[in-house]
Every structure is written in structure tokens, then in C-alpha cells.
Amino acid sequence: MSYEKQTWNKYDELKTEEENIENGAVVTDNRMNHMETGIGDNDANLASHLADKNNPHKVTAAQVGLDKVDNVKQASKVEFDSHINNKSNPHAVTASQVGAYTKAESDSKLTDLSNKVIANKGNLASGTDLDNVIDIGTYRIGGLTGGTDIINVPSERSGTTIYAYLTVSGTTTSVVQELIVYDSKTVSQIYSRSRSGSTPTFSPWSKTVMADDSGKVTVSNTIDSGQVKTATINTGYGRSAVITRIGNTVTITSQNQHSSVPANGSWQRGIGTLPLGFRPVADALIYNHDLSNASKFSWSLFHPNGAIDLFSNGNITTSDYILSSGQFWITKDDFPN
Incomplete structure (x- = not known):
């Protein structure tokens, strides 16, 4: 029920207590x-x-701005957590929608990749011919004798015990073999060869030259097949010589006569010039002598700056046939054009 308000008046001293109460x-x-x-x-x-949750004030949705919100039921926390934990693609998202490969595309890519991987093929058995090892992969040779237990190895490995890994790459019709030989006594050595052509056959083995851990390179039993350049020079007093450069090595030969008589008994300086591309890294001295008279001889001195000096003895004349001993030197000049 509602509260009934009471009226309060000022106490009147002229009235009795009962009257003031009333x-x-x-x-x-x-x-x-x-x-x-x-x-x-x-x-x-x-x-x-x-405690009244039944909207006792009769507030409407419009009064609080809810008329602008869709009246859609929201998921409960249990429902929300269940959706999050659903790993079975509840939204049915496709691979194309997220830019991913389909299963068929992934399988195709993996198959293609497996064809390119260098697989470990294990140990080669005794009696294996390397000409027949053309499947892509890496193979081990564990203590087999070259030329006997393992056929068609590099020639310098025939008759030796081989510990090595053989890597085969390419395709079955175009194959590259790389043989890395190792043991406890020497540094690793690498050989390679290839197989191709309409009737595929292997090329000869080639050996890779490597530096040791100090950067030093040691080469033995070499054949210099570098560029070759030949020139004819004047060694003084009208006598010529042929110089030949192969790689960084220069050789000189001469078998002829002077066109003018050389000065006798003293060094004649700068009587000729050795062209660039043939000059020695240090002085090179050549002995020249008469074909029939050993008392007639001379020395030719070639300097790194290209100057040629001559010392003659025995009064050599223009009729004397002079032979030069074979000589060679090393040059660091750029290769001549």
C-alpha cells in the first residue's frame, strides 16, 4: 500500500498538550x-x-535503440566452444577458396618431387659394373677392389681398395656420375663422368683438382692443353729464334746464323726485345754454340722486362752455324693476342 503522509504543525504554547497532540x-x-x-x-x-524481471517500466526496444538490431538468437558458450573444437571443416571451405592445392594436385606435386630426390640406394655389391648404375640415387662402395670387385672405375683406382660414395643424377638416358673416394690416409678425391647420346655411352672419368685446408693445390702427371701462341724474335745481330707459349710455359729454339758479326768478349745489352706475353718471371739464360767449333759460343740472357743481352766468345762470324740449347721458362704475362 502507499504511504499516507502525516501533517506536522508548530507547537502552540497557548494550547493544552492534548490540543497540540491532536x-x-x-x-x-x-x-x-x-x-x-x-x-x-x-x-x-x-x-x-x-526483483521484477518482467520489464515493469514497459521499456520498448525503440526506446533503447534495439529497433536497429536484428533480432537473431546468439549461440550459447557451449555451442560456441563446440563449434571452435570442430576440426571437420564445418564451413565446408574448399581448397580453391584459400588458394591451396587440391588432394589430387598435392599428390601430383609429391610424385614429381619424389622423382627428383637423390635417394640412398645402399651399398654396391661386389661384381657391380658402374656402367650399369644409372638409377638416380646415392650408392656406397665399401672396401671393394677397383677393376675386380667394382668395374669401370677411374683408371688410377684400378687395383686399389675403394671406399667411396657414387652419386647418380639426371635421367636414365642422360646420366651424370660423381664418385667421391675417401679413406683414412689421403684426402677425398672426386671423379665425374657423363652418359648421353642416341646410343648412350659413358665419357672417360675426369678428376677434380682441389686445394687442401691451407689453400695449396698439388698437381702431378699433368698434360698442359692450354692455348698455344708462337712468335719469331730477333736475339741480336740478325739471328732469330722461335718462341712458343703453352699455358704459362714458354719454350725457345734457334738453329741459324747471324746476319752481322756480333761483338766479341763483352756483354751487349738490350740488343733485342722479348714481346709481352712471353717474358720470364726471372732471368733466363740460354747457351748457344757453333755447330763445328766448340770454342765459338755465346750466352743469351732474357730479362723479365723483355730486354735481351748477348755475350759472344771465339769471334763468331756470319758463316758460323749457331745452335741454341733447348730452354723454357715460366711467364705470368697475360696471354698474347
Whole structure:
């Protein structure tokens, strides 16, 4: 029920106590109880109102702006967690939608990749002919004798015990073999060869030259098949010589006569010039002598700057046939054009 308000008046000294009570000017137990009851009723009403979840104020969706929001049921936390934990593609997303390969495309890629991987093929058996090892992969040779247990090895490995890995790459019609030989006594050595052509056959083995851990390269039993350049030079007093450069090596030969008589008994400096591309890294001395008279001889001295000096002895004339001993030197010049 609603609270009935009481009226309070000012105490009138001219009136009796009873009259002031009746006039509402005195606090009495009835008036106090009336107030207490009102407060209690108000508390009860407030509690009841707070507990009322049925929109007691009749608030509409428009009044709080919900008329602009779709009235859609939201998932519960249980439903939300269940969706998150669903790993079976609940949205039915396709590979193309995320730019991924399909299973068929992935299988094709993996098959193609497997054809390019160098697989470990294990140990080669005794009696294996390397000409027949053309499947792509890596093979091990474990202590077999070259030329006997393992056929068509590099020639310098015939008759030796071989510990090595053989890598075969390419295709069955165009094959490259690389043989890496190792043991506990020497550094690793690498050989390679290839097989191709309409009737595929292997090329000879070639050996890779390698530096040791200090950067030093040691080469033995070499054949210099580098560029070759030949020139004819004047060695002084009208006598010529032929010089030939192969790689960084220069050789000189001469068998002829002077066109003018050389000065006798003293060094004649700068009487000729050795062209660039043939000059020695250090002085090179050549002995020349008469074909029939050993007392007639001379020395030709070639300097790194290209100057040629001559010392003659025995009064050589223009009729004397002079032979030069074979000589060679090393040059660091750029190769001549």
C-alpha cells in the first residue's frame, strides 16, 4: 500500500498538550509507528520492484535503440566452444577458396618431387659394373677392389681398395656420375663422368683438382692443353729464334746464323726485345754454340722486362752455324693476342 503522509504543525504554547497532540505538533508513538510502517512498506516495495524481471517500466526496444538490431538468437558458450573444437571443416571451405592445392594436385606435386630426390640406394655389391648404375640415387662402395670387385672405375683406382660414395643424377638416358673416394690416409678425391647420346655411352672419368685446408693445390702427371701462341724474335745481330707459349710455359729454339758479326768478349745489352706475353718471371739464360767449333759460343740472357743481352766468345762470324740449347721458362704475362 502507499504511504499516507502525516501533517506536522508548530507547537502552540497557548494550547493544552492534548490540543497540540491532536494538532500534530507533538511526536507520539502512533506517529513514529506510522513512519516505521511506511519505511518498511517502502523497502518491501523497492525489493519487489528490483526483483521484477518482467520489464515493469514497459521499456520498448525503440526506446533503447534495439529497433536497429536484428533480432537473431546468439549461440550459447557451449555451442560456441563446440563449434571452435570442430576440426571437420564445418564451413565446408574448399581448397580453391584459400588458394591451396587440391588432394589430387598435392599428390601430383609429391610424385614429381619424389622423382627428383637423390635417394640412398645402399651399398654396391661386389661384381657391380658402374656402367650399369644409372638409377638416380646415392650408392656406397665399401672396401671393394677397383677393376675386380667394382668395374669401370677411374683408371688410377684400378687395383686399389675403394671406399667411396657414387652419386647418380639426371635421367636414365642422360646420366651424370660423381664418385667421391675417401679413406683414412689421403684426402677425398672426386671423379665425374657423363652418359648421353642416341646410343648412350659413358665419357672417360675426369678428376677434380682441389686445394687442401691451407689453400695449396698439388698437381702431378699433368698434360698442359692450354692455348698455344708462337712468335719469331730477333736475339741480336740478325739471328732469330722461335718462341712458343703453352699455358704459362714458354719454350725457345734457334738453329741459324747471324746476319752481322756480333761483338766479341763483352756483354751487349738490350740488343733485342722479348714481346709481352712471353717474358720470364726471372732471368733466363740460354747457351748457344757453333755447330763445328766448340770454342765459338755465346750466352743469351732474357730479362723479365723483355730486354735481351748477348755475350759472344771465339769471334763468331756470319758463316758460323749457331745452335741454341733447348730452354723454357715460366711467364705470368697475360696471354698474347
